[in-house]
Amino acid sequence: MSKKSLKGNNHELADTFIQLDVLNRPASNGQRFASFQEKVENLGFKPFRPTGIDILQVNVGKMCNQVCKHCHVDAGPDRKEIMTRETMGQILEAVKAAKVKTVDLTGGAPEMNPGFRWFVEELSALGCHIIVRCNLTIILANPKYNDLPEFFKKHNVEVVSSLPHFSARRTDSQRGEGVFEKSIKALQMLNKVGYGMEGSGLTLNLVYNPSGAFLPPGQESLQYDFKRKLREEYSIEFNSLFAITNIPISRFLEYLVSTGNYEAYMEKLVNAFNPATVANVMCRNTVSIGWDGFLYDCDFNQMLDLKVSSRAKHISEFDPKELENRNIVLNQHCYGCTAGSGSSCGGEIA
Numbered sequence: 001m002s003k004k005s006l007k008g009n010n011h012e013l014a015d016t017f018i019q020l021d022v023l024n025r026p027a028s029n030g031q032r033f034a035s036f037q038e039k040v041e042n043l044g045f046k047p048f049r050p051t052g053i054d055i056l057q058v059n060v061g062k063m064c065n066q067v068c069k070h071c072h073v074d075a076g077p078d079r080k081e082i083m084t085r086e087t088m089g090q091i092l093e094a095v096k097a098a099k100v101k102t103v104d105l106t107g108g109a110p111e112m113n114p115g116f117r118w119f120v121e122e123l124s125a126l127g128c129h130i131i132v133r134c135n136l137t138i139i140l141a142n143p144k145y146n147d148l149p150e151f152f153k154k155h156n157v158e159v160v161s162s163l164p165h166f167s168a169r170r171t172d173s174q175r176g177e178g179v180f181e182k183s184i185k186a187l188q189m190l191n192k193v194g195y196g197m198e199g200s201g202l203t204l205n206l207v208y209n210p211s212g213a214f215l216p217p218g219q220e221s222l223q224y225d226f227k228r229k230l231r232e233e234y235s236i237e238f239n240s241l242f243a244i245t246n247i248p249i250s251r252f253l254e255y256l257v258s259t260g261n262y263e264a265y266m267e268k269l270v271n272a273f274n275p276a277t278v279a280n281v282m283c284r285n286t287v288s289i290g291w292d293g294f295l296y297d298c299d300f301n302q303m304l305d306l307k308v309s310s311r312a313k314h315i316s317e318f319d320p321k322e323l324e325n326r327n328i329v330l331n332q333h334c335y336g337c338t339a340g341s342g343s344s345c346g347g348e349i350a
Helices: 015-024 036-042 085-098 116-125 146-153 168-175 179-192 217-234 250-258 262-271 275-280 299-303 320-324 332-338
Strands: 057-058 102-106 129-133 159-161 204-208 241-243 288-291
Touching: 015 250, 015 332, 036 241, 036 332, 057 159, 057 299, 085 116, 085 299, 102 116, 129 320, 146 299, 159 179, 168 179, 179 204, 179 217, 204 217, 204 288, 217 241, 250 262, 262 332, 275 332
Parallel strands: 057 102, 057 288, 102 129, 129 159, 159 204, 204 241
Antiparallel strands: none
16 A cells, blocks of 8 residues: 555545546547436426534544555645634634534644644534544544544544454455554543544544445445444443445546446446435535535535635635535536445445
8 A cells, every 4th residue: 555645646646637537538439427417406306405513524634644545635644734723713713614514624633733632622613513534543643642632622623533344354445554553552541532433422433434446335334234243342331333435536546447347336326326415515504614614515525626616715714604505516426325325424324
């Protein structure tokens, strides 16, 4: 597995224009995949609009201690993009203006941002429900992160962590050698302070992403297997498992193209389109904020540099009314959120 991001390797798919070109090319037989936008419009969503702004999902930087092969952020140790405290301050003002109840912090490894703890403390003081997308290994990466479980507990942070499988082989193949062992130790540390334990009020959720070019199995049965295996073998408890479909962008797109699986995977997504998921996709109640303060309909649009179709395109221009009346920007990668039982940052949606 490469120790560098696509950007660090100067890979052509680090360019969002090329990614979008791949997503919109005809298949090898000359046929085009059905337009996602047309699919949605045919269901009566014309235009496709938000239901409100319930969640701000904030990418505080692309720096990470891991280089996972499926990462849609193309994060890694070589990525230096990092959110400034000034931008965090503008987000705090937006939270107050829009009366946002939930702020979802992601990265990279969000904890690597020098202003991370200050930001969490300020959000906590505003009474926000805070979610942190923690990759687990960061807790053990450096002694300065060892107290993260206690810090999370102090501010009643909901911890959401990726664990591709309950076996070391399948986890390490996706996230890097030794990741499974470190993840297990970190989960035990979180359990020790109460996370995932019944009656503690401290929420610990896990995320499952398929390791190849296929859709995730049913979330409920997967959660049962994860809970049983982790409890029996490692005495680990957690609250819920989220099954998330891999979106065909960035490193996962590179994997699909390089292995010759791209067209077959897109065909799976298109054929599995489920109209019942459309009303509940996360872009309808979420605004995504990039490390530089620009605004997007979702985290995936952010990684394709598809900014919101609104006059207010930066957090410094945040206007709740205008953003609530915007048209959501759609493209072919959106099939990933509407395939099968649907997929969001909180798992299945139908």
